[in-house]
Structures are given as structure tokens and as C-alpha cells.
Amino acid sequence: MNGVAATTMGHTLPDMGVASQSLADLTLVTDTSTLRQVAEKLTRHNNEVPSEIAKMTDMELKGFLNLYGRYMAEKSTKAGISWDKIQQPDANMLKPYDELPAAADAANEGELLKKLAVLKLNGGLGTSMGCTGPKSVIEVHNDSTFLDLIVQQIEHINKKYEGADVPLLLMNSFNTDGETAKIIQKYQDTNVTITTFQQSRFPRIDKDTMEPLPLSHTGYQHSDWYPPGHGDVFEAVFNSGLVDTLLAQGKEYLFVSNVDNLGATVDTKILRMLEETECEYCMELTDKTRADVKGGTIISYDGKVSLLEVAQVPKQYLEQFKSIKKFKVFNTNNIWLSLRAIKRVMQTAALQLDIIVNNKAVGDKKVVQLETAIGAAISYFKNACGVNVPRSRFLPVKSTSDLMLIQSNMFTLKSGSLVKNPLREFATTPVVKLGDEFKKVSSYLSRFGSIPDVLELDHLTVSGDVSFGSDVVLKGTVIIVVNTGSKVMIPRGSILENQVITGDLHITSH
Numbered sequence: 099m100n101g102v103a104a105t106t107m108g109h110t111l112p113d114m115g116v117a118s119q120s121l122a123d124l125t126l127v128t129d130t131s132t133l134r135q136v137a138e139k140l141t142r143h144n145n146e147v148p149s150e151i152a153k154m155t156d157m158e159l160k161g162f163l164n165l166y167g168r169y170m171a172e173k174s175t176k177a178g179i180s181w182d183k184i185q186q187p188d189a190n191m192l193k194p195y196d197e198l199p200a201a202a203d204a205a206n207e208g209e210l211l212k213k214l215a216v217l218k219l220n221g222g223l224g225t226s227m228g229c230t231g232p233k234s235v236i237e238v239h240n241d242s243t244f245l246d247l248i249v250q251q252i253e254h255i256n257k258k259y260e261g262a263d264v265p266l267l268l269m270n271s272f273n274t275d276g277e278t279a280k281i282i283q284k285y286q287d288t289n290v291t292i293t294t295f296q297q298s299r300f301p302r303i304d305k306d307t308m309e310p311l312p313l314s315h316t317g318y319q320h321s322d323w324y325p326p327g328h329g330d331v332f333e334a335v336f337n338s339g340l341v342d343t344l345l346a347q348g349k350e351y352l353f354v355s356n357v358d359n360l361g362a363t364v365d366t367k368i369l370r371m372l373e374e375t376e377c378e379y380c381m382e383l384t385d386k387t388r389a390d391v392k393g394g395t396i397i398s399y400d401g402k403v404s405l406l407e408v409a410q411v412p413k414q415y416l417e418q419f420k421s422i423k424k425f426k427v428f429n430t431n432n433i434w435l436s437l438r439a440i441k442r443v444m445q446t447a448a449l450q451l452d453i454i455v456n457n458k459a460v461g462d463k464k465v466v467q468l469e470t471a472i473g474a475a476i477s478y479f480k481n482a483c484g485v486n487v488p489r490s491r492f493l494p495v496k497s498t499s500d501l502m503l504i505q506s507n508m509f510t511l512k513s514g515s516l517v518k519n520p521l522r523e524f525a526t527t528p529v530v531k532l533g534d535e536f537k538k539v540s541s542y543l544s545r546f547g548s549i550p551d552v553l554e555l556d557h558l559t560v561s562g563d564v565s566f567g568s569d570v571v572l573k574g575t576v577i578i579v580v581n582t583g584s585k586v587m588i589p590r591g592s593i594l595e596n597q598v599i600t601g602d603l604h605i606t607s608h
Contacts, residue, residue, distance in 0.1 A: 154299070157298070158300065161300070162310075195368075198371050204259070210373065213348065214350075214351050216364065220269060248357070264364065265291040266293070300467075301322055329470025329471045333444070336440060351369060356431050359494045361493035379433070381434075381484045382429075402477055408420075410452070451475055528552050532558075535563055547566060561579045571593040
């Protein structure tokens with residue numbers, strides 16, 4: 099079955115019965131009167147607001163009230179983590195990727211792939227890089243976007259393995275759903291079934307009044323709402339009906355990853371491990387560097403595998419957490435899940451993920467966003483584990499610094515997948531840090547005649563008004579720092595090796 103499909107959560111109006119039921123389901127609520135008032139006001143808002151787009155679905159209302167109720171309770175009652183109980187994960191909890199057995203043969207791989215669906219978290223916008231619309235449509239390599247490459251990867255699998263029919267699911271936010279629906283039409287003739295669904299849309303909370311923002315005015319304001327993090331994937335995919343649909347199609351496993359991580363490709367070694375060990379949840383982790391000090395990591399806590407995030411660490415242990423000596427790996431957000439286990443966990447209403455409090459400013463108003471992360475769910479699944487994967491499986495593009503590396507000769511494309519250039523003699527990839535002048539994609543592109551040769555580069559730092567001519571070669575450590583009012587232009591064909599450059603340098607014509 100090929101082509102494009104789309105599902106959305108229904109927009110039936112919740113009545114007070116729904117709100118009351120949501121309230122009854124909550125646990126750890128210390129101030130039920132405050133919660134009840136918010137529930138009643140949100141329900142009344144839903145009934146009275148004229149615009150359909152400003153209404154919350156039944157599921158969204160219940161999900162928000164659950165999160166809001168837990169947050170209000172935990173503000174005063176939540177106990178901190180006990181540092182003494184933290185242990186390093188044992189061999190069953192954290193498995194070396196190199197020790198995982200490969201599938202026996204192509205036929206075995208094909209049978210495994212028939213059981214797999216791929217889900218990409220596609221809720222983010224490209225605004226941090228100066229782009230409009232979904233981040234997934236930024237061109238990242240040879241005029242191909244993130245989505246182009248992902249579709250190419252899955253189409254390659256479906257063509258290579260007869261009957262595999264690996265589908266692609268896109269979890270959009272309300273920010274990206276409409277635009278993505280238009281964009282995916284271009285993939286109708288590919289050998290990939292694409293299904294979209296929308297994650298929840300929750301109201302931001304006024305930090306001063308602790309009331310959801312839509313209650314403070316009439317009408318619809320886009321900035322009142324937010325997508326509540328990728329931990330919402332469990333609620334969203336289950337409530338959309340896709341879990342049952344995939345199970346009915348014979349699918350058993352779901353591979354979830356960020357849409358901007360081009361290293362997150364389907365891997366049958368990990369898929370085989372899931373099947374052989376009956377692992378319901380597998381998190382990919384990779385070796386930490388000094389640039390990854392804030393990434394969450396798995397630990398053994400009271401003998402159970404858990405995720406430890408930097409926000410949970412007591413201040414006196416923060417440096418210990420950031421150290422690469424004790425906590426050697428961090429979460430890539432590449433997650434493998436059992437579909438049957440997702441259904442069981444959601445049906446038992448057991449999933450209570452740690453709340454991430456995201457403080458933001460919207461205009462002159464201070465707001466709170468309550469979010470959850472997919473990694474926090476690891477302790478809810480049976481035989482959960484982590485796999486210590488190569489760094490090549492973690493190639494996110496969060497900035498133009500990352501984009502430069504992806505677009506350089508450090509990588510080549512093979513069936514939509516990035517492959518590290520075999521001419522690179524070092525196992526690590528270079529560290530690239532581009533300054534604010536390169537922050538927007540348009541500015542970044544205007545400052546390069548062509549992307550430099552970085553095969554022998556270890557570290558690049560650029561700060562200030564700097565431009566590069568074409569065919570520049572960078573080797574070793576290169577630092578270019580320009581003060582305000584000065585400009586540096588690296589001439590075409592320059593070779594910079596272990597150099598620090600400051601001041602004014604202009605390209606001369608030949």
C-alpha cells in the first residue's frame with residue numbers, strides 16, 4: 099500500500115462530564131479546587147468560543163488537566179532524586195552496539211523489516227535558523243530536504259526487501275501540520291506509505307496567575323498554545339488509532355527519532371535484538387564529548403533502568419553529571435518501541451512522565467509550558483535497555499554549524515543515508531562553531547563561495563564578519579575572530595592549517 103494518508107484527532111466538544119472524569123482520574127492533586135476551577139473554565143471556553151481552531155479536543159483537555167494537576171501537586175510535594183541510589187547501568191541495561199549480532203541473511207532481515215514502522219517527530223519549525231515553515235523542509239544536502247532524504251531511505255528498504263512495506267509516520271504539531279500535508283503530496287508516487295497525525299495542543303500558562311492563557315481573553319491567539327514535547331508521542335499515536343492499525347497490518351515495532359537527525363536510519367541489528375530479548379523499549383545512546391555535557395543518560399536506580407536528565411540533578415552534583423568520566427553516554431532520542439507494549443501501557447493509564455517546566459516569554463508576558471520527553475518512559479516498559487551506538491547515528495542539525503558539517507565533504511549520500519567519507523582518517527567528526535553572523539540559513543549560505551574541505555579539520559571557530567571564497571581547505575584547528583567593524587574574507591583556494599586569524603583580510607582578484 100503506497101501513497102499518502104492523514105489522520106487528525108477529532109474535534110468533538112467536551113462537556114463537563116469529560117472534565118469531571120479527567121479530574122477523577124488525577125492522582126497526587128493537593129488543591130483540587132484550583133484544578134476544578136481551571137477544568138470548568140476551559141470547558142466553558144470550549145463551549146463558548148466561536149472559532150473551531152480555538153477549541154481543545156476531549157483528549158487534549160484530559161491530557162492538559164492531568165499534566166496541570168500533577169504540576170500543581172508536585173510543586174510542593176515532589177521529592178528529589180537520591181544521588182546515593184544512582185548506579186551505572188549493567189551489561190543488560192546498556193549493550194555495546196558492536197556486540198549485537200547481525201541478521202543472519204537478507205531473507206531474515208526482510209522478515210524483521212515487515213514488522214517495523216518508522217515514526218519521525220516533525221513538530222519543530224525552522225525559526226531558530228531563520229527559516230519559515232517546518233524544519234523538515236530545510237535543504238540539507240544536494241538540494242534535498244530532511245523529508246526528501248527520509249523518504250529515500252525508506253523507499254530503498256521497501257524496494258530492496260520485497261514485502262517489507264515499512265510505513266512512515268509523521269507526528270506533526272499544530273505549527274507544522276497544515277504545511278506538511280501539502281508538502282508530502284510530492285511523495286505520492288514513491289514506494290512509501292506516509293501517514294500524518296497531530297500531537298496535542300496545550301494552552302500556555304500565565305506565570306503570574308497560573309491560569310491557562312485562553313481564559314484571559316476572548317478570541318484565538320496562536321501564541322497561547324504550544325506542543326507539549328515529544329513525550330506526548332505515546333498519547334498522540336495511541337489516541338489517533340494508529341497503534342491498532344499498525345498491529346492489524348502485522349507491525350510489531352516502532353522506530354522513533356527526531357526528523358532532523360539524519361543519522362537515525364533503520365538498523366536491523368537493533369531490531370533483531372528487540373525481538374530476541376523481548377525488549378519493549380530501547381534507547382540509543384552514544385559516547386559523550388565535552389560538547390554533550392547536558393544530554394540525559396540512562397542509570398540504574400533502585401535496580402531499574404531509568405533516565406537521568408540534567409534538570410533532575412542536585413546542584414552539588416552538577417559537575418559530576420557533566421563529567422565524561424562517570425556518565426559516559428547520552429541519549430540520542432532514537433527510540434525503539436514495542437507496539438503491543440505501547441497499547442498495554444496506554445490502556446492501563448500507567449504513564450506518568452516527569453514534567454519538564456519550560457519558562458518562556460511571549461511578548462511582555464511570562465508563561466510556563468508543561469512538557470514531557472519520550473526518554474522518561476523507559477522505566478514503564480519491560481526488559482528496557484540502552485544500546486551504545488556509534489556517533490554516526492547521531493547527526494542532528496540544530497544550527498548552521500551542524501548544517502555546514504552535513505553539507506561538507508565529510509559525508510556522502512547513499513540511498514538517502516549520510517555515509518562518512520572513507521577518506522576521513524579520524525573516527526571523530528570535526529567540532530564546528532559558527533558565530534551569530536551565520537545563524538540564519540540565508541546569511542550562512544551567502545558567506546560561503548562553497549563549503550570548505552574539512553576532511554582533515556579537528557576544530558573550527560568563526561566569530562564576526564567572516565566570508566569564505568570557494569575551494570577553501572581547513573585542517574587541524576582553525577580559529578577566526580573578528581572584532582566589531584572589521585571584516586575577514588578568506589581568499590579562494592586558501593589552505594588554513596592550525597591558524598588563528600584576526601583583523602582585516604580581503605580577497606584580491608587574479
